[in-house]
Amino acid sequence: MSRTVHRRYVAFSDAHYAGNLVDGAYALKLFGDVGTNLSIETDGHEGLFAGYSSVEFLAPVRGGDVVEAEARLVKKGNRSRTVDFELRVICRAVGETGRSQLVEPAIVAVRARGTAVIPAAETEG
Numbered sequence: 300m301s302r303t304v305h306r307r308y309v310a311f312s313d314a315h316y317a318g319n320l321v322d323g324a325y326a327l328k329l330f331g332d333v334g335t336n337l338s339i340e341t342d343g344h345e346g347l348f349a350g351y352s353s354v355e356f357l358a359p360v361r362g363g364d365v366v367e368a369e370a371r372l373v374k375k376g377n378r379s380r381t382v383d384f385e386l387r388v389i390c391r392a393v394g395e396t397g398r399s400q401l402v403e404p405a406i407v408a409v410r411a412r413g414t415a416v417i418p419a420a421e422t423e424g
């Protein structure tokens with residue numbers, strides 16, 4: 300089954316809570332984008348995201364992190380596509396000094412499972 304990974308730098312201005320933490324919705328936005336990329340690769344269409352059956356926030360994501368968001372196709376229905384998501388922290392800033400370190404092994408910050416749906420018009424032959 301296919302997988303797609305996006306990487307991005309988390310701006311300090313994206314932090315929302317005490318301790319330089321970003322909000323949970325930040326991860327869901329990245330999952331929406333990487334899931335859309337996966338749908339394009341597997342179905343030639345962006346798809347429409349129907350919902351999440353589970354979301355777990357396992358560790359904080361902070362301003363200054365570099366994260367990678369992975370979407371992995373785990374089940375292909377008629378028009379539904381079950382996708383597992385993972386957000387991992389791969390670099391972390393050392394305070395606000397400008398220095399940053401690779402995080403090895405990466406910290407798994409968020410896991411989720413969701414369903415994308417390919418519109419009927421796109422699958423009718």
Ligand SMILES: C/C=C/C(=O)SCCNC(=O)CCNC(=O)[C@H](O)C(C)(C)COP(=O)(O)OP(=O)(O)OC[C@H]1O[C@@H](n2cnc3c(N)ncnc32)[C@H](O)[C@@H]1OP(=O)(O)O
Pocket residue numbers: 335345346347348349350375376377378379380414416418419
């Ligand atoms: C580019 C991306 C953009 C976004 O995702 S924006 C994020 C917010 N999402 C949206 O705005 C989407 C709004 N929702 C919709 O437009 C519709 O709502 C859907 C297109 C998602 C589904 O509508 P319908 O096509 O009429 O659904 P059905 O004919 O009842 O089912 C088709 C397949 O989809 C599965 N399914 C439908 N709803 C759900 C759900 N809520 N959770 C899990 N699966 C769902 C069914 O089981 C079935 O599956 P099977 O084709 O494999 O038999």
